[in-house]
Amino acid sequence: SQKIEQNSEALNIQEGKTATLTCNYTNYSPAYLQWYRQDPGRGPVFLLLIRENEKEKRKERLKVTFDTTLKQSLFHITASQPADSATYLCAPRELNDYKLSFGAGTTVTVRA
Amino acid sequence: DGGITQSPKYLFRKEGQNVTLSCEQNLNHDAMYWYRQDPGQGLRLIYYSQIVNDFQKGDIAEGYSVSREKKESFPLTVTSAQKNPTAFYLCASTNRQGNEQFFGPGTRLTVL
Numbered sequence: 001s002q003k004i005e006q007n008s009e010a011l012n013i014q015e016g017k018t019a020t021l022t023c024n025y026t027n028y029s030p031a032y033l034q035w036y037r038q039d040p041g042r043g044p045v046f047l048l049l050i051r052e053n054e055k056e057k058r059k060e061r062l063k064v065t066f067d068t069t070l071k072q073s074l075f076h077i078t079a080s081q082p083a084d085s086a087t088y089l090c091a092p093r094e095l096n097d098y099k100l101s102f103g104a105g106t107t108v109t110v111r112a
Numbered sequence: 113d114g115g116i117t118q119s120p121k122y123l124f125r126k127e128g129q130n131v132t133l134s135c136e137q138n139l140n141h142d143a144m145y146w147y148r149q150d151p152g153q154g155l156r157l158i159y160y161s162q163i164v165n166d167f168q169k170g171d172i173a174e175g176y177s178v179s180r181e182k183k184e185s186f187p188l189t190v191t192s193a194q195k196n197p198t199a200f201y202l203c204a205s206t207n208r209q210g211n212e213q214f215f216g217p218g219t220r221l222t223v224l
Contacts (some may be wrong), residue, residue, distance in 0.1 A: 004153075032211065043202050043215025044155070060125055089154065091213075097164045098143045101171060104154030 002027040004103035008091060009109045013080055021075040021106045023090035030092035032068055034075045038087045038105065047088075048075075049091045115139065116216035118203050123221045125197075133188045133219045135203030144186035145213070146206040148172065155202065161186055192222065197223045 003026045013019050023033070027067040031052050036044035050057045050066045050073065057064045063076040073092075078083050116137045124134040125131045137144065143162050147155040147170075157170030161180040175194025180186050186205075190197045 001217075036213075041200075041218070043204070043218055044213075045215070046212040049211050081152070093210065098160060098161075098206070099157065099168070099170070099214060100145065100162070100206075101157050102155040 002101065004028075004090065004092060004101060006088075006103040007106040008104075009106075011106060013108070013110055015110055016033075017080055019077040019080050019084070019108050020086060021077075021088055021090075021108070023025050023073040023075065023092075023103055025071050025092045026091045027029070029094055030068075030073070031095035032093045034091045034093065034100075035062075035064055035073075035075050036089045036091065036102070038089060044089055044102075077108070080108075082110045082112050085109045114204060116205055116214055118201075118216035118219050120219060121217065123219055125223050127223055128192045130192060131190050131197075131221065133190070133201055133203075133221070135186045135188065135216060136184055137186075137203075137205045137214070138184060139205055139207070139214060140183070141205035141207050141214070142183070143177070143206045143208075143210065144180065145206075146170075146176070146178065146186070146188045147202045147204065149200045149202060149218075155195075158188065197221060 005024045015019045038044040065074045087107045089102045090106045091102045119134045126139040148160040159178045161167035177189045179200045201219045208211045
């Protein structure tokens with residue numbers, strides 16, 4: 001069956017450092033992989049999408065990589081700030097398939 | 113303002129009663145989704161619909177039912193057959209490209 005695994009441990013980092021989150025998937029051949037941010041009690045908000053033919057994508061302080069051989073995506077928050085504290089979710093999506101399942105998420109806490 | 117509305121924000125029901133959660137979008141999106149989230153857990157896909165009058169089961173459809181009679185609306189019924197209905201329910205939609213999901217604010221259902 002299809003499986004999406006994210007860092008099971010919460011991440012606690014000092015302000016200014018880089019947070020690196022992992023998303024591994026099995027039994028998927030995703031054409032895209034999406035990353036979302038979720039704050040407590042709210043719905044997730046879309047952050048970034050990376051396509052299978054892209055190795056890396058950046059948006060401001062965020063960087064995502066996608067390795068289809070390793071079946072893995074890495075999500076980096078550089079120069080982290082306390083406002084980056086949230087849960088981050090990954091969601092691989094196959095081409096022409098509207099089904100979208102999410103990993104359990106990794107909670108990041110940035111200390112001032 | 114375009115977006116997704118879910119109502120009510122909080123819902124209480126007695127055990128054994130069916131309850132219907134509302135989800136409306138004015139984004140002109142084709143696809144709509146329902147997810148369930150339990151405390152400290154990720155999102156689990158209940159049902160999704162690509163077009164009007166069509167829907168597919170997600171990963172945890174048992175005890176739930178949906179309808180998609182209008183493009184803007186995708187109500188979810190939590191039936192008495194759902195053994196553990198207390199949870200946070202999130203509705204989402206996406207356009208035909210499916211590159212980004214937009215989420216509603218969620219409904220927190222408590223069954224007493």
